[in-house]
Amino acid sequence: MHSPSIKRRLCVAAIAASLCSVAPLMAQQSEDAEQSAEQRKNVILIIGDGMDDQQITIARNYLKGARGKLLMDQLPLRSVSQILTQDDEAPSKPVYVADSANSATSMATGISTSRGRIATSAGENRDLVTIAELAKQAGYATGIVTTASVTDATPASFIAHTASRGCENPNVMKPFEDSPRWLDPTACEADRVTNGGPGSISRQIALGNHDVILGGGQKHFSPIAEESKKSVSELAQNNGYRIVTDQQGLLDVQSSALVEDKILGLFSPSTMPTQWQGEDGRSAEKPEPSLLNMIDWRLGSVELPSTMICEDNPSFDGIPRLKQMTDIAIEQLWKRSQQGFFLMIESASIDKQSHKRNPCGSIGEVEQLEEALASALKFAEQEPNTLILVTADHGQAAQLIPAPSMFKSIGVPVYTPGHVARIITPENQVLSVNYATNDFPSEEHTGTNVPLFSNDVGLGKVPPMVTQPEIFELMKNHLFD
Ligand SMILES: [Zn+2]
Structure with missing residues (x-):
């Protein structure tokens, strides 16, 4: 990726001074803000990709010992989520094993779709409104944090709409040219700009209005955008995004971003490296x-x-931890709306490392999720109207x-x-x-139900068992009821 020129803004005005402080978030809270904390509503959805009970148990044994407890184990509510998937050719019929695209779409939109779809409906390919879009339209701040590419299936399902998860950047939108072997060369046809579609997932993110998007995926923003002379990153900058690509950039944003800045952090070419191997x-x-x-x-x-x-994985050197991205996202979102925010946090490589048969990689990602959860819980102590949900999108092979x-x-x-x-x-x-699950170089997902945890805000609201689309309803009800 070429280095985007980062527009730096100095915090000089008195009005801006309080927004630019690096002091702990709540230390800056004015009396007015304290009064409004009761009225603010926040949702923090934490997704461990592929984090079924096998993955949790493996990680618990390693990280805490057989008699130990993870932080998620200590949340006051533990429910279970049944994954739903539809057959694309016969949308009324179920398929019993999901991928991240359709399972994230269930949570993001409340509608069960077919595998590979990013917030679009099975069969008819209709755009489905996401919880992040509803929240943004209603005045909430919105954010996405992930250890995958920000264009990957789970984050994309909250902030983009395509018929196929493979339509991540402008290069793969052109049929039969640069499409990866696994991607049907016509899969992105309907989403092409020249066909009246919204374009690639990276283009949709660049032209979107979500406040904070942090993760990997630089390579999806460096190509020239569809029907444009500018790269996707340049489109993002023209649309008001400050783009950061390393730890220092992230710290600069923390100290100097103005509330009108949107923040796009891309810290690796693709998926962010795991902490362990x-x-x-x-x-x-x-x-x-x-x-x-x-x-x-x-x-x-x-x-x-x-x-x-x-x-330790040597490639992890200099990579921001999920906790650091989470802390900065919470702080920035909190500043941007008095109404509250919606934030989706994904620990992606529990799944990706399980495909590669690498349990150490997956365990390290569960630890990262635990740290992010600790940050969310700490925030919720001071903003009690914060619904925290922790779940997985689907089961995995381990x-x-x-x-x-x-x-x-x-x-x-x-x-x-x-x-x-x-x-x-x-x-x-x-x-x-x-x-x-197979003898192929990549393991498959499995069809088990997955856990759903909540903080005390979910007590009396989260039933003992949900279907995955009901998670959307829980979040919507919290923000809008
Ligand atoms: Zn997977």
């Missing part, structure tokens, strides 16, 4: 049966992958399996047909994480 970059591996065992499953032996520790096998005493080699990572935990025990 497997030892020496290893992920789960396949057990190796002996020749005799390959001839007869009752004979011979099997060699399991060697154990490993989780280690399974916690016995180490050693429960059938070890029978005396025959028993092992997974999939890939397994045997992680040494801080309790010095083996945590055996299995991936076996």
Whole structure:
């Protein structure tokens, strides 16, 4: 990506001084603002992508020990969310496993759609109004924070509308030219500007009016925009976005952004690197049966992958943590509307690392989500009318399996047909994480329901079980009732 020229504004005016302070948010709160805190309504939706109960349990065991509790475990309300997905060709029929596009669309719009769709309806391809759009129209500030590209399926479903999640930037909008192999070359046809569509997801974000958007995805903003001589980042700047691309830029924004500035933070070319990786970059591996065992499953032996520790990922150096992005987003949104705000925070690589069979990457992302949740809860202590929901969009492949096998005493080699990572935990025990949805380089999602947690604001409002589109209703009711 070329370096966008960042428009810097100095905080000189007395009026601006209070807005430019780096002091803690609530320290600046004026008497008026304190009075209005009771009337302000905020929604913070935290999505762990792929964070089903297997992922949570694996992370809990590693981060807190088998008897420990995560912060999300200590929230006063725990419900469950049933994922709904429709068949695109026969929209009234269900499909039992989702992707992030349709599941995020359920939460963003209250309408169940088909896989791959970004806030558009199954079959008829109609734009669906999102909670972020409703909030913005009604005077709330709106923000998105993610460790994925900001154009990725989960964030995009709140702030864009396309028939396919693949329509992330202008280059892939041109059929048959630069489309990635996995993307149907006609998938973005209806959304092309020349066909009267809204253009790529990055273009829609650049021309949109959401206040704070932070995450990865620089590469989707550097191409020349559709039907324009300007890059997508230039369109964003012309539309009032301050673009920041590193830690320092983020700190500058924190100290100097004016309320009329919109903020677009793009901190990596694509998905932001995870904080942890497997030892020496290893992920789960396949057990190796002996020749005799390959001839007869009752004979011979099997060699399991060697154990490993989780280690720091060197690529994470200099990358903002999800907590830092969350803190700055909350502070900036709080300044921008006396009415309150809607903020979606996504820890994306619980899912992405599970596709890659890397439990250390996923565990580190759950830890990042926990830190962001701590920030949200701290804010809610001072803004009590803040509904915090923590959930996942869909299930993922990782399974916690016995180490050693429960059938070890029978005396025959028993092992997974999939890939397994045997992680040494801080309790010095083996945590055996299995991936076996397929033999393809990328694992698949699974169709389990996922947890839905809430802070005390959700008590009496969040039922014991919801379908995923009902999460939209919960958020809408909080902001508008
Ligand atoms: Zn996924």
